[in-house]
Amino acid sequence: MTSLLPIILVILTVIGFWLGRQRSRKVAIVAGGLDRLHSRPVYHGALTALWCSLPVAFIYGIWLIFEGQIVTSLVVAGLPEHLQSLPADQLGLVINDIRNLVVGNIVSQNIDATIIAAADHYSSLISISHALLAVAMLGLVIIGILLVLSRIKASMRARNQVEKIINILFLICSTVAIFTTVGIVLSILFEALRFFQKIPLADFLFGLKWSPQTAIRADQVGSSGAFGAIPVFTGTLMIALIAMLVSVPLGLMSAIYLSEYAHRKARTIIKPLLEILAGIPTVVYGFFAALTVAPRVRDLGALLGLDVSSESALVAGVVMGVMIIPFISSLSDDVINAVPQALRDGSYGLGATQSETICRVVIPAALPGIVGGVLLAVSRAIGETMIVVMAAGLSANLTANPMQAVTTVTVQIVTLLVGDQEFDSAKTLAAFALGLLLFIVTLILNIIALQVVKKYREQYE
Amino acid sequence: MSKRILEDSQTATEIVRAGLKRRYRAEKRFRIFGIAAIVISLLFLVILFADILGKGLPAFRQTHIRLSVFFDPDELSPGTLDSADFHGIVKKSCRTLFPEVAGRRRKKALYKLVSAGAPYEIRKMVVRNPSLIGTVKELWLPADDELDMLMKGAISRDPDGRFNVDQLAWIERLEDEGRLRKQFNFTFFTAGDSRDPELAGILGALSGTILTLLITLLLSFPIGVATAVYLEEFAKENRWSDFLEVNINNLAAVPSIIFGLLGLGVFINLFGLPRSAPLVGGLVLTLMTLPTIIIAGRAALKAVPPSIREAALGIGASPMQTVIHHVLPLAMPGMLTGTIIGMARALGETAPLLMIGMVAFIVDIPRSFSAPSTALPVQIYLWADSPERAFTEKTSAAIIVLLIFLICMNASAVYLRKKFERRW
Numbered sequence: 001m002t003s004l005l006p007i008i009l010v011i012l013t014v015i016g017f018w019l020g021r022q023r024s025r026k027v028a029i030v031a032g033g034l035d036r037l038h039s040r041p042v043y044h045g046a047l048t049a050l051w052c053s054l055p056v057a058f059i060y061g062i063w064l065i066f067e068g069q070i071v072t073s074l075v076v077a078g079l080p081e082h083l084q085s086l087p088a089d090q091l092g093l094v095i096n097d098i099r100n101l102v103v104g105n106i107v108s109q110n111i112d113a114t115i116i117a118a119a120d121h122y123s124s125l126i127s128i129s130h131a132l133l134a135v136a137m138l139g140l141v142i143i144g145i146l147l148v149l150s151r152i153k154a155s156m157r158a159r160n161q162v163e164k165i166i167n168i169l170f171l172i173c174s175t176v177a178i179f180t181t182v183g184i185v186l187s188i189l190f191e192a193l194r195f196f197q198k199i200p201l202a203d204f205l206f207g208l209k210w211s212p213q214t215a216i217r218a219d220q221v222g223s224s225g226a227f228g229a230i231p232v233f234t235g236t237l238m239i240a241l242i243a244m245l246v247s248v249p250l251g252l253m254s255a256i257y258l259s260e261y262a263h264r265k266a267r268t269i270i271k272p273l274l275e276i277l278a279g280i281p282t283v284v285y286g287f288f289a290a291l292t293v294a295p296r297v298r299d300l301g302a303l304l305g306l307d308v309s310s311e312s313a314l315v316a317g318v319v320m321g322v323m324i325i326p327f328i329s330s331l332s333d334d335v336i337n338a339v340p341q342a343l344r345d346g347s348y349g350l351g352a353t354q355s356e357t358i359c360r361v362v363i364p365a366a367l368p369g370i371v372g373g374v375l376l377a378v379s380r381a382i383g384e385t386m387i388v389v390m391a392a393g394l395s396a397n398l399t400a401n402p403m404q405a406v407t408t409v410t411v412q413i414v415t416l417l418v419g420d421q422e423f424d425s426a427k428t429l430a431a432f433a434l435g436l437l438l439f440i441v442t443l444i445l446n447i448i449a450l451q452v453v454k455k456y457r458e459q460y461e
Numbered sequence: 462m463s464k465r466i467l468e469d470s471q472t473a474t475e476i477v478r479a480g481l482k483r484r485y486r487a488e489k490r491f492r493i494f495g496i497a498a499i500v501i502s503l504l505f506l507v508i509l510f511a512d513i514l515g516k517g518l519p520a521f522r523q524t525h526i527r528l529s530v531f532f533d534p535d536e537l538s539p540g541t542l543d544s545a546d547f548h549g550i551v552k553k554s555c556r557t558l559f560p561e562v563a564g565r566r567r568k569k570a571l572y573k574l575v576s577a578g579a580p581y582e583i584r585k586m587v588v589r590n591p592s593l594i595g596t597v598k599e600l601w602l603p604a605d606d607e608l609d610m611l612m613k614g615a616i617s618r619d620p621d622g623r624f625n626v627d628q629l630a631w632i633e634r635l636e637d638e639g640r641l642r643k644q645f646n647f648t649f650f651t652a653g654d655s656r657d658p659e660l661a662g663i664l665g666a667l668s669g670t671i672l673t674l675l676i677t678l679l680l681s682f683p684i685g686v687a688t689a690v691y692l693e694e695f696a697k698e699n700r701w702s703d704f705l706e707v708n709i710n711n712l713a714a715v716p717s718i719i720f721g722l723l724g725l726g727v728f729i730n731l732f733g734l735p736r737s738a739p740l741v742g743g744l745v746l747t748l749m750t751l752p753t754i755i756i757a758g759r760a761a762l763k764a765v766p767p768s769i770r771e772a773a774l775g776i777g778a779s780p781m782q783t784v785i786h787h788v789l790p791l792a793m794p795g796m797l798t799g800t801i802i803g804m805a806r807a808l809g810e811t812a813p814l815l816m817i818g819m820v821a822f823i824v825d826i827p828r829s830f831s832a833p834s835t836a837l838p839v840q841i842y843l844w845a846d847s848p849e850r851a852f853t854e855k856t857s858a859a860i861i862v863l864l865i866f867l868i869c870m871n872a873s874a875v876y877l878r879k880k881f882e883r884r885w
Binding site: 166386 | 484488491492503687691692705725752809820839864867
């Protein structure tokens, strides 16, 4: 029923539009023709539609967000004393039981009368809230329509009002991006701060041992938990470095060849083909790395007498590098094309060959842009998740050997947060601390890179 | 004096001449490096596609085994189908095929050749058509995944391997009698996830993806277009609009997993929306694709020449009318292209969905926006982790389906661009 409401709302809005337009036409006939109206009937219709849909959509959104919390807290308030005084996590279990009972799922514990009563309470609250919502929405729609209809006159400045409302809607939409950033910062920062209350910042940033498995019970063995993030950072950097070693030469050289040497026809074919590499989902690369490349590399290593881990940094890095090739090549292509032809012509005029021109004139001139592109690529490599989750390891080794398994920030975030967890343990919160770090590092890289590229563009424009 | 200049220039020419050969060689080398870089990159692409296709195509055909099934009226009666022993019926059919097999262990080995899903298939048939009870029918039932792998050559016929000597002999006899064949794998497209590779399908993941992307599209397209229009047409150039622009550019480069953390922290923990639901997935992917759509939209609006706006304003249209009636329709193809590309990215995105719990083992096919579900890329991730040999094949097949969707989306974006692109 609640999922039907948006559809009903849309239908009502259309009806509102139609009513408004009809009314306006009638008014026009009385006033002596359409040209007597300040605004065309469409705008009267639109104004009616906006007034009947916007307040309701707003209420509906608020209700969607807060209904669950309000109902749950009401149910909790109705629970007997001994259940209410349970610690938060056990209370959560009880609430889950109640919810499951309402939906009709299998319940974990034995159900007693209080839980059944609570479940009845819960479902009755839900139905009350649904009924309230439906009444409120319908009421608002009718009030909205009547209000606008009663005000439609020939002199009504409906167009200006509609335009104003649309303008405000546009403005609100444009703030979504800001709210996203604020949401990211707050949600991560908040949890990360809770982590740093448990583990000191210095231990996290400079500790050499990472083993986030904390004991669930106090008497468990060998899992005290160590949150030194250095091995995780080095692993991330190593894989990103390998990826750059693969992608920068290949991407840059293909960009140079495509923009300076290749025939136009070849260019129009090869460029989209390269872009396909960027369009392939990273989970596909991860699968390819873990199931095709890694065994081959391990066998090859065995043949050469090297001990290559099946989750080596090498494989994850190389495959990630392949993924980043088109990224580097299209960014460098842009900046190389932005280098003015006059610079090239000057170099040719002095007798330089094409490759000398490229190496000594074009590349130095394009260097800031290329560096910016590479920085963006580094930030991508650091933040890339699926390839490393599938192809790199879980154990945090502090090693410089690319043939060994290392772990990365993103892998740790995924392993710490996927699966069953309690939300207050240092283990789960550690994921948010890593996330905060990842966000900050990529943000800095991005800002620098975007600034560099922007400065560079301005230089030749 | 003039003689010296002549001599000098002669030596200069000689120096240039002497170096010429080396420089031309360097030129050639440089070109070869360029070609090599392109060839290597494209080679990766070819290897990737060949590998996925080679691994995945066999999964579209599945080995079936023909058994003569006796719908035993003693076991089955229309009223008690729920408690009827369909496993027993399959076992009996196996025994009638190989009456000589005796002993618990050998019988068990025999039963293992048929999929655990066969009894359910028989059950479905009986429920649909109760008049079958009492008859004997030759049925093609799904074979076990290991037998399927054997038939496809992925497992060797080594008596010390997955199958013992007995089983290999039975398989050979089945083959000789024409009781084994590969047929199109409908299950793969009509089933949800399963622990048994031969019963696992992508429909559950696919509908999860469709629900998620529907939310993404419904939210990100209007918001993205509105933001682009606002920034490009209405916002005054000031600190605020600069800040918005920097903000959007940065969001475009934020790692996708961070959006997953946002979804977990805000939508699930703060707002209390359900875990694993397409609704939350759609919201997270909306935030992730918005920057792409906004940036593409702004580029499309920028490409509309100012003369259009001036003409509309000149004949008395309001700024809003100018934008909505004239500029927006002209920029729409570009915006749609950007949206499709953003949606294609959202389709392949996995990491944020892992964060919000769309990674559970879910057999049911999700039918609502709040039902627990997975998405196609997440399914790929889950299957890739499964130890069974047959899941490798299924994973590749799911990847093929995913890539087909992606190629279609990107091709339509290219088509749109080609068809409606205007040079002013």
